[in-house]
Amino acid sequence: MISTRSPAQSGLTRLALALALALGLAAIVPALAAPPSDADINRLLSASRAQSMLDTMLPQMEAMQRQQFQQVAEQRQLDDAGKAQLQRIEQRSNETIRKALSWQQLRPMYVELYKKTFSKEDVLAMAEFYESPAGQSLLDKTPALMQDVMVAIQAKLQPLFVDLQKDLNAIVNEETAPAAAPAPAKK
CATH class of the missing domain: 1.20.5 (Single alpha-helices involved in coiled-coils or other helix-helix interfaces)
Structure with a gap:
């Protein structure tokens, strides 16, 4: 069959097809980069043991802080009253840090930061990795x-x-x- 279209009509047809394809792809890309849901992120946080890592980090922070308070006490050669006051400050500081860095305080921050940083596909892939034997070994x-x-x-x-x-x-x-x-x- 012989085409009865002019070269200009063929060019317009190709341009229209290319435009339709581009618009179709533009509609698909946001779907591919969909944000993760809270449930997706909670799955990842659970699989990656985020809460238990935080729980093990807090005593380490307290130990470092304890060392700093001991150094202050030694450098200033505090009497018993000064040492008691410094100990109260240390206890109050520990309570403040534990409250600020509790899982109940940090989990919503994790969720928002993960949503802002990763796509749904990223989060699901990481969760699958951490749920795997290799991820658990890591x-x-x-x-x-x-x-x-x-x-x-x-x-x-x-x-x-x-x-x-x-x-x-x-x-x-x-x-x-x-x-x-x-x-x-x-x-």
């Missing part, structure tokens, strides 16, 4: 890995801190050294 081994990473980083930084301490001591000694007598003026 979750089981991550705390030990992070502990090893922290030890390795501390070992790497220790020589740097020694050098930094030497530099700081040199700077402090320069500032506290008596000023040298001015050189005699040349004639």
Whole structure:
């Protein structure tokens, strides 16, 4: 069959088809990048053990804070009343942190941030991974890995801190050294 269309009509037909295809794809893309539902995100948070990770992080934060309070007590050579006051401040601080970082406070924040950051497909894929044996193995081994990473980083930084301490001591000694007598003026 011989086409009776002119080249201009064929071009318009192709343009119309291309436009229809583009509009069709534009309608599909938002459906593909649909936001995750609260249920999708809750599935991911459960599979990734987000709450238990938070629960194990809080005692570590409290231990670091306890060390800081002990250092303050040692540096200031507090009497018993000062130590008791510092202990009350530490307890109040722990209560505030525990309340602010409780799962009931943070879960809604997680949900909103995950919705803003990930698509439904992302969230479902991550949930499926964390529900898999490989994902569970990752979750089981991550705390030990992070502990090893922290030890390795501390070992790497220790020589740097020694050098930094030497530099700081040199700077402090320069500032506290008596000023040298001015050189005699040349004639």
